[in-house]
Amino acid sequence: MKQTTVPAIAAEKLGLTFATNDGPVAALSDVDLTISPGEFVSFIGPSGCGKTTLLRVIADLERPTAGTIAVNGMSPEAARRKRAYGYVFQAPALFPWRTVARNVALPLEIESMGRAEIAARVKRTLDMVELGGFEQKFPWQLSGGMQQRVSIARALAFDAQLLLMDEPFGALDEIVRDRLNAQLLDLWRQTQMTIAFVTHSIPEAVYLSTKIIVMSPRPGRVTDVIESTLPLERPLDIRETPEFLKIAHRVREGLRAGHSYEV
């Protein structure tokens, strides 16, 4: 018998229909998906394709109306109660009245962790995102990129094996975004965690991922799943190699196909 590992995320025939004033809207329909532990998976697609909704279903922030989904072999609600994942939002969503250190400590305080343990973890995670020394600053004293790194540290602080990221760098300029992408890859290699990453940038998706899931709107569905052939070690200039461009091309084709109505 083959050794089987529990997938980090497994969805089957997953669907979610919102009831609105203009009638039902299918945000997700017939989504089949398996993500193994340790993968870096990007969800890409135009706005309205349900990629954020899918991430929110995984996080138990939305309830699916059809199909099944398991996170670490559990229901999303059970996984949330076990704090199985960290979630990074589009905006840093830091609490402005808390210092950097106390923002990172927030999930640990909610877990009622001891003081010494909290201090140790805050220091460790802030070092991971290269923000050591900024503990006592307030959020408004940091740049947008630094704020988002604090929110990543906060999601890492409680050692979840799954990191859900919803366009975390969408509001940042390209130079900062490049640096944070490279940092995120380092972080992923260090921690060997599973990352599910929502983006609408093709280069970002191709640069980061081991697997790219292309989605299309009306109804939100998966149109292509691309396994990346790029090596795990990825300097920034890998983005000019033919290999990279080939994958980017396939993503673009997938996005274009999603927009035609013959699919």
Add this chain to the structure above:
Amino acid sequence: MQGLRDGKTLPVLIVLLALVVIWYLGAVWLNTPWQLDTYQRKSVSDWTATQFVTDTLNQNRPVLPAPHQVAAEMWKTIVETAPNSKRSLLYHAWITLSSTLLGFVMGTGLGIGLAVAILNNKAIDRSLMPWIIASQTIPILAIAPMIIVVLNAVGLSGLIPKALISTYLSFFPVVVGMVKGLRSPEAMQLDLMHTYNASTAQTFFKLRWPSALPYLFASMKVAVAIALVGAIVGELPTGAVAGLGARLLSGSYYGQTVQIWSALFTASAVAAGLVLLVGLAERLTLRRMGART
């Protein structure tokens, strides 16, 4: 001189000076008929303009007292009179201030309590909010005597009934502000707490309460000022025993306009002081919470 022109001092001084000038002009104008009457009765006919103006500004019971008359009266009743004498404005101000503070504290507590109840229960929100709004449409002058009379009948008199009128007025801005403040966290921040599996109490104390504090202080500034109004109104139907309201009432009984204006100025000084104190508490708290400068 340079500093005076660049800073905010000069404009403030000019406005103040203009107000005083307008006040003096108004005093002369409003007190003229009585002064002419007086001259006629006493058959004084050789009055000069200077004498006329001086006389209009120094009547015993002027329609509008001049600023220096009010200042002299306040000096006499605040500085030159012992604070425990019934003739001291400080004594009366303290009577009013004590019931203002008690009413303000109770009103703020009641307001916060109601806001928390409204936040956590849709039924309370729907059923209570119309009553809360209706309570403020009733003129306080109409309901204050009834509160005093009813409470007197059950044996409560003095400080408590007046404080309750202050409570009645001051809880309202606190409810409205705190409901808004407790609902002010962004959806993202609430989602974040949800992903941490935070309890309702944790979400309240770690997110909603700190988010609501700026709203609370803004509401408390309004509340403390109207709590003072409530205390003064509460003193009117008590038969003018003590307090700034009593001074206003007895002043109007006996036509002592100078006394009325002194009491009014004392009341506004107390109100300004209270609002300033709330503002100070606000600055200290928000600075500790990392607000800019």
